[in-house]
Amino acid sequence: DVVLTQTPVSLLISLGGQASISCRSSQSLVHSNGNTYLHWYLQKPGQSPQLLIYQVSNRFSGIPDRFSGSGSGTDFTLKISRVEPEDLGVYYCLQRTHNPWTFGGGTKLELK
Amino acid sequence: EVQLVESGGGLVQPGASLKLSCVASGFTFSDYWMSWVRQTPGKTMEWIGDIKYDGSYTNYAPSLKNRFTISRDNAKSTLYLQMSNVRSEDTATYYCTSNRIAARVMDAWGQGASVTVSS
Numbered sequence: 001d002v003v004l005t006q007t008p009v010s011l012l013i014s015l016g017g018q019a020s021i022s023c024r025s026s027q028s029l030v031h032s033n034g035n036t037y038l039h040w041y042l043q044k045p046g047q048s049p050q051l052l053i054y055q056v057s058n059r060f061s062g063i064p065d066r067f068s069g070s071g072s073g074t075d076f077t078l079k080i081s082r083v084e085p086e087d088l089g090v091y092y093c094l095q096r097t098h099n100p101w102t103f104g105g106g107t108k109l110e111l112k
Numbered sequence: 113e114v115q116l117v118e119s120g121g122g123l124v125q126p127g128a129s130l131k132l133s134c135v136a137s138g139f140t141f142s143d144y145w146m147s148w149v150r151q152t153p154g155k156t157m158e159w160i161g162d163i164k165y166d167g168s169y170t171n172y173a174p175s176l177k178n179r180f181t182i183s184r185d186n187a188k189s190t191l192y193l194q195m196s197n198v199r200s201e202d203t204a205t206y207y208c209t210s211n212r213i214a215a216r217v218m219d220a221w222g223q224g225a226s227v228t229v230s231s
Contacts, residue, residue: 092157103158105156
């Protein structure tokens with residue numbers, strides 16, 4: 001199975017600051033069709049996960065441009081600029097290139 | 113507005129069976145693949161399986177395929193997860209998700225159904 005390693009495990013950020021979360025895969029996430037199925041989710045406290053970014057860099061409907069995704073192959077990054085209180089929670093990456101689909105362990109974003 | 117509402121969770125004894133349901137609204141259910149994902153009490157996320165829009169194909173996590181079955185009733189806009197011979201390690205919150213952007217993108221998630229396996 002593909003292992004996704006997220007770093008850091010937790011992140012202390014000041015309001016208005018920038019956060020960067022890494023998701024590294026144990027193998028390339030480029031599918032044979034050329035697409036890369038690496039997605040990012042945020043789970044706010046007490047809520048279910050919500051989609052932020054799909055296929056590396058595409059923002060889902062309604063997601064502000066403060067969120068951006070980048071990367072290729074095995075290394076991927078989610079950046080959150082101008083952090084707001086509503087951004088707090090646990091961020092997960094998910095790969096759906098190689099069956100079985102697998103999640104990263106999560107990164108908790110907290111206020112400094 | 114897209115809504116996914118799970119039900120059927122609760123306390124169940126080891127070895128028993130349980131069936132979760134997920135009623136979808138706000139989109140044409142029969143057009144899209146659907147999935148189940150669970151989250152353990154320690155917050156680990158685990159994909160359970162997917163089902164094709166017409167129910168003709170399912171895909172499961174290898175560790176669960178012998179005990180879990182996903183089905184759907186498009187006339188009722190309802191997704192199901194049949195769990196059999198449950199174990200303590202199946203204790204988790206179970207989420208149904210839609211895959212509307214593409215078959216490999218879980219976009220909307222339900223609020224979750226809590227399942228506790230204990231004697």
